[in-house]
Amino acid sequence: MTGGLDLDVAVGRAVEAAVAAGASDAEAYAEERTEREIRVYGGAVESLTDATSRGVGVRAFLDGRWGYAYGTDLGDDGIAELAAAARAAAAVADSDPHAGLPDEFGAAELGPLRSGELASWSTERKVELALAAERAARSHPEVSQVEQVVYADGEGTQALANSRGFSGAFEASSAWAYVSAFAGEGSDLMTGLGLGMGRGPEALDPEAIGAEAAARAVALAGARQASSRRCPVVFDTLVAASFLGFIGGMLSADAVQRGRSLFADREGDEIATSELRLADDGTLEDGLASAPFDGEGSPRRRLPLIEGGRLLSFLFDGRTARKAGRQTTASAERSSYRSPPSVGASNLVVEPGGDSLEELVRRADDGLYVTDVVGLHSGVNPVSGTFSVGATGILIAGGELAEPVREITVASDLVTMLRSVEAVGSEARWVPFGGSVRAVPLLLGEMAISGS
């Protein structure tokens, strides 16, 4: 695809071109990727997408200033133009005494991040997987409609080089599928989501994904608005993942240093109960955000974030670490070659506890099992941590799941919420919400539920 030009050669040239254009330091990142997405509807293919992408992004430093430029032309002229554009962009920026390449480079030893099977799966076999998921959802007698069935996979290579001599490349693949099903008609209609993810299609169980969507929709069909109350709450795994993903974003040292995180000045403080243990781990083979090095070439590692109820560390890249007088935690993230690295979590991992979901519901006694929240990103004040989000779920009466409810809001603040975690579920799974999160259900003490 690059006319015989390897990505690691391209990034090396881009770094050289930026330095030749006058950059005091430079870094280049390139990726090449093929992706496939299959959507099925009503037993037939609705759409099939085949994509190839390749591009390069250059970060050029002029001492404390930096600029970024990206493009899709990996030819010599294209790379030279990009490098010059990055150097020119840097000239517009104000100086930042902490800006620059990180102080630590290298690659962690990781197992394979690429499925051995993906390449051998034909399109027909992937279509069959998606159809099987649709059938599984539809086969539930109370499912009225299966709205969306999506299978997608991608594999590719990423390469990074900088003017301090770092150069690295790695291959990775991923596959995921989700089903959205409806149960009930008219004003009783509710939706349910089922999903699965892994390194390749062999990791997906279409029957389980379809059945999960059906079960979630059916459990909620006929939901009504609940009355306002204060009660214990059980967060379903997907809901817990959404909240923890949001909290992970707030642990970015960049958000902290810019005064945009409620966790600023709280490092070392007790911010949760000791039940909740949270880590960032960019080295797990089955974590889709894993990589041997981060977005600026620092080796990935496991970083405990919350243990013994205390906030142990923020997430640092090279610049934020320098500003705080700390070491990078290899938390520079790249979403694509089209944007510079930003500070964030890789895989967030919750240590599972000892209680099954059933046990958590029993312990809640009279409360609410929240199966879905909407508006998390608009409903949370990142500085104060107060939130009010829309929710659907199932009331808990006498330790058993009772009637489904909707059009309610759940309100609290994030630290109060973390300090009210009473028990952590035992059934862990990967969820692609709020990044890559290995989450479990959570039992929380009282929260304010607002309804009719």
Next chain:
Amino acid sequence: MSLVGPELAGRAIERALRRGGDLAEVYVEERRGFALTLDDGRVEGPQSGSERGASIRVVAGEASYFGHVDGLEEQDLMRVADSVAQAAAGGDARLAALRSARRGSEHPVAVRPADVEPERKAELLRLCDDTARAAGADVAQVTAGYAESRQLVEVFNSDGAAAADDRTRVRLSVQVVARRDSVVETGSETRGGHAGFELFADRPEEVAESATRKALAMLDARAAPTGRIPVVVGNGFGGVLLHEAVGHGLEADAVQKRASVYAGRVGEQVAPDFVTAYDDGSRTGAWGSDGIDDEGTPTQRTTIIEDGHLTSYLYDLVRARKDGASSTGNGRRESFRHLPVPRMTNTFFAPGEATPEELIGGVERGLYAVSFGGGQVEPATGDFVFGVSEGYLIEGGRVIAPVRGATLIGNGLEALKAIDGVAGDLEIATGYCGKAGQRVPAGVGQPHVRLAALTVGGTDA
């Protein structure tokens, strides 16, 4: 100026139809952009981008086969055509003679952003920073962002369509954090359009003034009222309510999958007689406007609600064909990497007869919701939830105090029926709309609108 031209596009279409198909389309794009931000008093992260890419789509029966590639070389297009042809089967469309390019609505650009010195863009951000900080010691933090893009698009299809568009957009956004003791509030404002740098000729610091005013006002906020109460929704960005709770349900893909509460309701009265609403992608210079949509259909004004009656869904080519309708020019995509889907452009309530003062004056106890932090809706049920980022308590027909933590919870159909007043002060704000993993610029707007009753959730349940 041509990216690929009709000759190469025609050959790619024929190749993509080799094994059948009802419609084949070539979409090519070149996009150049520049953006920079100011944070904590410092201009940072200037970035420029340049991308070229192509996608090919074959529609066969109910199925779409799609491929895309970074690059516009002949071998790139032909390889995508081959991969799409491999997958497609059924149908027997042939390439019709490509017509000369169709022109869409005009959106004049007086000053090309790329011709403006980058330093002036940095100065624009510094002006906003200075303006906000001049408002007093309570202003704790200011973030400002400037972004420009120029997108050249060519679309060709086997029905003979050939269309091109040259789209320039600019946007300035300011977010202000105000802090007093332990209370922290944010306010934000944007100015943007399908226009050039001239958009910032007239008092760009107004953007900073508005964001600052919102943040400072909220410092004095008390807890929001809760329960079912009257709500007056502000003009401009208040239109996000219409966008989320009604507009998405009118997009024909949701309707055809019965995933919309508005399915089967065209002609039905869904709102009081005095309510009319439009989706208008041809509105001159508006943020969500384009000359043509991303399938080559000229943009247009579509009446979605007329005198309270639901009048039209929003169509792209594929969904229009299925309903025996015409595309309403709503086939939009984020880039060549995405399939077009029915999307809103600029969606807004038409101005009414009342004044905002009259709407507020008629409320004994209620909420005045001026800005939303964002919102989400489940199109299948019409259920929505919106966080109110700037809200005020109304008592005795007067706005008496700012409130924080309010959330509007309701249902689109019920909310439409609950409208009991529309003011005359239509304004359109700039937003981004996410759907099917695609983010496109969308204008949201309305005059002040009053809802007789809506559930307001807050923190003091």
